[in-house]
Amino acid sequence: MLKRITEKIINNLGRKDYKIDSRIKSIDLIAIVFSRFFQMIRGFFLKLRINTSKGLIFVGKNVTVKHAHKIKTGKSLILGNNVFIDAISIGGIEFGDNNTLQNSVIIECTGNINHLGEKLVFGNNVGISHNCFIHVRGTVKIGSNVIMGPSVSIISENHNFSDLNTFINKQGVTRRGVTIGDGVWIGTKSIILDGVNIGKNSIVAAGSVVTKDIPENSIFGGVPAKLIRKR
Numbered sequence: 001m002l003k004r005i006t007e008k009i010i011n012n013l014g015r016k017d018y019k020i021d022s023r024i025k026s027i028d029l030i031a032i033v034f035s036r037f038f039q040m041i042r043g044f045f046l047k048l049r050i051n052t053s054k055g056l057i058f059v060g061k062n063v064t065v066k067h068a069h070k071i072k073t074g075k076s077l078i079l080g081n082n083v084f085i086d087a088i089s090i091g092g093i094e095f096g097d098n099n100t101l102q103n104s105v106i107i108e109c110t111g112n113i114n115h116l117g118e119k120l121v122f123g124n125n126v127g128i129s130h131n132c133f134i135h136v137r138g139t140v141k142i143g144s145n146v147i148m149g150p151s152v153s154i155i156s157e158n159h160n161f162s163d164l165n166t167f168i169n170k171q172g173v174t175r176r177g178v179t180i181g182d183g184v185w186i187g188t189k190s191i192i193l194d195g196v197n198i199g200k201n202s203i204v205a206a207g208s209v210v211t212k213d214i215p216e217n218s219i220f221g222g223v224p225a226k227l228i229r230k231r
Contacts, residue, residue, distance in 0.1 A: 002029055013055055013076035015098045015125065039078075051092070053077075060103070070109075074099065074124065086110065089136060091119025096144065102130045109136040117156075118175065123182065128152075138175030138194060146180055149188030149206065154178055158194045181216065201231065 003020050006029065010018045020029070036058055043057030049068035050057075055075035065071070065085045070092030077095050079085075080103035087093045089109035099122050101107075109117040120136045123144030130150045134140060137157030156178050160171040176195035180186070184198050187206030198204065198214045205221025205228065214220050219228040 002026060002033070006033060013098060015076075043077075043079075055097070071095070077101075080105065080130070084108075088113075089117040089119055091139070093120045093122075093136075095122045096124040096126065098124055099126045099128075101128045102132075102150075104131045105134075106132070107134045107136065111137070115173075118177065129188070137173070138177035140177060141179045143180055143182035143184065143200070145183045146186075147184075148186045149190070151189045152186050152192070153190075154180075154192045156194050187221075203231070 007018055007020055039058035039060060040056055042059035046059055046065060046068060047053045047057050050071040050073060051069050052072040054073065057073060058078045060079055060081035060083065062081055063079050063083045067086065067088040070087035070089060072092070073095040074097035076098050078100040080101060082104045083101050085107045087109055093107065093109065105128050107120065109120060117136045118139040120134065120140045122142050123146065125145045126142055127147045129148055132148055132151065133153045135153070135155045135157065140154060140156050156175060158174050159168050160174060161168045163171055178192055178194065179197045181198055181200035181202070183201040186192070186204045187208065189206060190204045190208045190210065192210045196210050196213060198210070199216035199218065201217050202214050203219045204210060204214070204225065205219065208221045208225040209223045210220065211224045217231040219231060220226060221228050
């Protein structure tokens, strides 16, 4: 009975056709639900601070959310332990339905207040694993049904460096932004650099550095990332 009720709640929050593993014992499920209850209480107080929320927010321990008024959320948002979000930027952060940020994810929208970052947009059913870093200077768009392994970094700005007579930190920056299409899987410890567009249903192999666009339905890997094969 508890499994069916829990599955129904998860489905209503945006995760269609979700099924709990039949091997999970009721006592373990009760512990999980109990933990989610306290996360939901913490999420309620965060919900009071954010711009717009269409559903529930679950917040783990030691979570920091700065400038929450710049955030919009969909039907459900899960923030793991030690998540850090600084949303100050021109367009803020828009989460879709059923987004999850696992433990120790960092989202930093602006580094210096003399040059605000642009915006970050998530689609639906996005899973960001532990220790990922999303650097929002140019616009970052992450499609629906995207998954990222642990320790992925997305960087949406480059320093200019062409003038040898001027220090690099005085030459300004370029911001082309990053776009990740629907259904993309980014492997652990990969780095996505500014100006990259990753096409729908593509895969980035673990440990890759992506410096150029990736077409749809492709598998890329390496440093720098190159085509391994088409899907």
